[in-house]
Amino acid sequence: MxxxxxxxxxxxxxxxxxxxxxxxxxxxxxxxxxxxxxxDAGWMFATAAKTLARGKFGADAATLAELVEARAIKxxxxxxxxxxxxxxxxxxxxxxxxxxxxxxxxxxxxxLWDERWSTQSAERDLIAQDRSRKKRGEVIDSHAAAxxxxxxxxxxxxxxxx
Numbered sequence: 001m002x003x004x005x006x007x008x009x010x011x012x013x014x015x016x017x018x019x020x021x022x023x024x025x026x027x028x029x030x031x032x033x034x035x036x037x038x039x040d041a042g043w044m045f046a047t048a049a050k051t052l053a054r055g056k057f058g059a060d061a062a063t064l065a066e067l068v069e070a071r072a073i074k075x076x077x078x079x080x081x082x083x084x085x086x087x088x089x090x091x092x093x094x095x096x097x098x099x100x101x102x103x104x105x106x107x108x109x110x111x112l113w114d115e116r117w118s119t120q121s122a123e124r125d126l127i128a129q130d131r132s133r134k135k136r137g138e139v140i141d142s143h144a145a146a147x148x149x150x151x152x153x154x155x156x157x158x159x160x161x162x
Contacts, residue, residue, distance in 0.1 A: 006109040011155040017109035022074025026149025035141030037149045043157040046149035048142035061105045079115030079148040
């Protein structure tokens with residue numbers, strides 16, 4: 001376990017923590033669920049993985065640790081729910097606390113990524129795929145995690161290091 005969690009908010013700083021690249025984990029933290037996505041080591045494609053029912057942090061972290069081990073994950077991208085004006089409210093603070101705990105528990109660098117519009121984007125994509133409302137509800141969080149992760153890896157791989 002790292003004594004100093006490595007949590008950053010820019011792609012530039014995240015790249016510096018991952019000089020060799022590697023597969024990434026994307027998380028969309030909800031109050032009742034956690035949407036999970038992963039991407040390849042070359043930072044090309046984010047893929048929705050699963051939606052976890054949110055429980056106690058220790059149980060959630062253990063489940064995520066298994067995925068990190070199985071996929072050789074090198075870093076995590078966690079959605080930061082900012083308000084439309086860019087300010088942060090209680091949900092953003094909760095996401096920051098979760099990121100600190102997860103970074104320390106999994107010994108991974110974490111990128112906090114602005115998640116404004118991620119759920120709406122995922123919803124549009126699922127509607128375009130003609131998914132029923134019920135089926136969209138079952139997978140929306142993991143697809144939102146994939147939108148968050150794809151935005152981050154596009155910035156990482158494309159050199160848009162903001």
